[in-house]
Amino acid sequence: MPRICCPRCHGTELSWVPVSGRGSVWSSTEVHRAPSAEFKARTPYWVVLVRLDEGPTVMAHYLPADAADRPLPDTRVDAEVQDPMEGSGMPLLAFRRHA
Numbered sequence: 163m164p165r166i167c168c169p170r171c172h173g174t175e176l177s178w179v180p181v182s183g184r185g186s187v188w189s190s191t192e193v194h195r196a197p198s199a200e201f202k203a204r205t206p207y208w209v210v211l212v213r214l215d216e217g218p219t220v221m222a223h224y225l226p227a228d229a230a231d232r233p234l235p236d237t238r239v240d241a242e243v244q245d246p247m248e249g250s251g252m253p254l255l256a257f258r259r260h261a
């Protein structure tokens with residue numbers, strides 16, 4: 163997620179840096195109560211914190227392969243950018259278990 167300033171020195175000269183989209187799950191939670199109307203149809207769904215191989219941590223959705231697939235810590239994952247949901251102009255960042 164883009165920041166408005168550097169969390170360490172509060173500098174505002176930021177830039178975009180390409181990343182591989184690969185990382186490891188650091189933490190996860192299953193959401194049963196949607197925070198807004200757009201997300202209601204997706205419940206229950208997983209939200210994960212993923213530590214990218216390049217270092218930064220991002221929050222995103224997790225798309226399970228099946229009902230038994232849980233994003234436990236250290237699960238290796240690959241990023242996928244999904245089209246914006248209806249009612250939202252923002253693309254949705256999601257991860258799937260690394261094949």
Ligand SMILES: [Zn+2]
Binds near residue numbers: 168169170172173
């Ligand atoms: Zn800084």
